[in-house]
Structure formats: structure tokens, C-alpha cells
Amino acid sequence: QQQVKQSPQSLIVQKGGIPIINCAYENTAFDYFPWYQQFPGKGPALLIAIRPDVSEKKEGRFTISFNKSAKQFSLHIMDSQPGDSATYFCAVGGFKTIFGAGTRLFVKA
Amino acid sequence: DAGVIQSPRHEVTEMGQEVTLRCKPISGHNSLFWYRQTMMRGLELLIYFNNNVPIDDSGMPEDRFSAKMPNASFSTLKIQPSEPRDSAVYFCASSLTGTSGLNTGELFFGEGSRLTVL
Numbered sequence: 088q089q090q091v092k093q094s095p096q097s098l099i100v101q102k103g104g105i106p107i108i109n110c111a112y113e114n115t116a117f118d119y120f121p122w123y124q125q126f127p128g129k130g131p132a133l134l135i136a137i138r139p140d141v142s143e144k145k146e147g148r149f150t151i152s153f154n155k156s157a158k159q160f161s162l163h164i165m166d167s168q169p170g171d172s173a174t175y176f177c178a179v180g181g182f183k184t185i186f187g188a189g190t191r192l193f194v195k196a
Numbered sequence: 197d198a199g200v201i202q203s204p205r206h207e208v209t210e211m212g213q214e215v216t217l218r219c220k221p222i223s224g225h226n227s228l229f230w231y232r233q234t235m236m237r238g239l240e241l242l243i244y245f246n247n248n249v250p251i252d253d254s255g256m257p258e259d260r261f262s263a264k265m266p267n268a269s270f271s272t273l274k275i276q277p278s279e280p281r282d283s284a285v286y287f288c289a290s291s292l293t294g295t296s297g298l299n300t301g302e303l304f305f306g307e308g309s310r311l312t313v314l
């Protein structure tokens with residue numbers, strides 16, 4: 088049962104562009120919505136997270152937009168840099184954390 | 197803090213052999229998770245422990261897989277007998293979970309154990 092659907096699978100943008108990654112979840116049993124970043128050969132690391140009582144959260148160049156009624160949330164990366172090239176995972180947290188399939192982002196110099 | 201420590205980092209074994217993966221969580225964390233990552237299936241939650249007790253093992257693929265947490269600073273994931281389709285990167289993660297039991301905090305991942313079963 089796929090509880091978290093993430094799109095797109097991969098994304099290529101130019102330096103300075105604003106990649107957007109989307110996530111949709113299937114039930115309301117979750118109350119924590121993090122995004123993780125993973126570089127090759129490393130474990131995922133928390134990038135930014137939001138709780139359902141707010142609709143947007145910004146940390147530096149990273150922004151989460153959250154739509155509780157639509158059960159969707161997205162990650163925006165402002166002024167993207169080649170160093171942002173990585174795999175990004177959305178996740179939903181409740182009694183356990185379930186991850187989306189991941190988005191491979193490549194930022195061209 | 198040293199972070200979550202996993203061993204071995206790489207393991208190559210032959211089909212039918214027993215494989216044991218080890219994890220030392222961050223000191224003070226009370227929840228521990230084992231995930232498996234493959235290209236086809238992404239990050240799958242296999243099992244998680246809270247206060248050393250297995251809470252949900254519904255993600256364990258089959259009886260060939262078992263996990264233990266004998267104390268707060270050590271966990272193992274064992275595959276016996278191993279099969280080629282078990283080839284994957286296995287991650288251990290730990291977190292601090294509140295008294296409600298809800299996992300609403302950061303997961304700290306180890307660097308993973310890459311398993312290849314020939």
C-alpha cells in the first residue's frame with residue numbers, strides 16, 4: 088500500500104532555477120512532514136520539516152508548502168546550486184516514518 | 197556525538213550464507229529503525245523499536261529476516277539464509293520519540309551497510 092506518492096522521479100534545472108518536488112499522502116494519521124536529502128554513499132539527512140498547523144515554512148533557500156485539505160506538500164529550492172544535486176525524499180511521520188520514492192535532482196552549473 | 201554507527205559498511209556474501217548487520221544508535225535516543233533501500237522499492241521500513249521493544253515488524257520481508265535490540269545501544273538485523281534479492285543498502289536510524297509514541301522528530305541515519313548476495 089503506497090501511502091506517500093512523490094513526483095517527479097527526476098529533475099534537471101539550471102543553476103539559479105527553482106526546482107519543485109511534490110508529495111501526496113493518503114490518510115490523515117500523520118502529523119509530521121519532513122524532507123530528507125541524500126548524497127551518494129550517505130544516509131538521508133533531515134533538510135526541513137513542517138507540522139500540519141502551518142501552511143508554509145522557510146529555512147534558508149528551502150521552503151515547504153503544505154495543503155492539509157488536499158493532503159499534499161511540496162519542496163521548493165530557491166536559487167538552486169550545483170551542490171544541491173542529490174536525491175530528495177518526502178516523508179510522513181506518525182507512529183512510524185514512511186518515505187516517498189525519491190526525486191533525483193541535478194542542478195547544471 | 198559520533199552519530200549512528202553501522203557495520204559492516206560493505207558485505208559481499210554467497211547465497212545461503214547468514215548475514216548480520218549491526219547498529220549503534222545515538223546515545224539517549226529511544227527509537228531505532230531499520231530501513232532497506234533499493235532502486236526499485238526506495239526506502240522501505242523493515243522494523244522499528246521503541247525502548248528496545250519491537251513495535252512494528254510488518255515491513256520485514258519474510259521469516260529469513262530477524263532483528264534484535266538487546267539493549268539501548270545495540271541492534272542487529274540478521275538474514276538467514278541470504279538470497280540475491282536481498283542485495284540492497286540497509287540503513288539504521290535512531291530518534292528521540294516522545295511519551296505519546298509518535299515519531300514526529302528527526303531521524304538520524306547511519307551511512308548504511310551495502311549488502312551484495314551473489
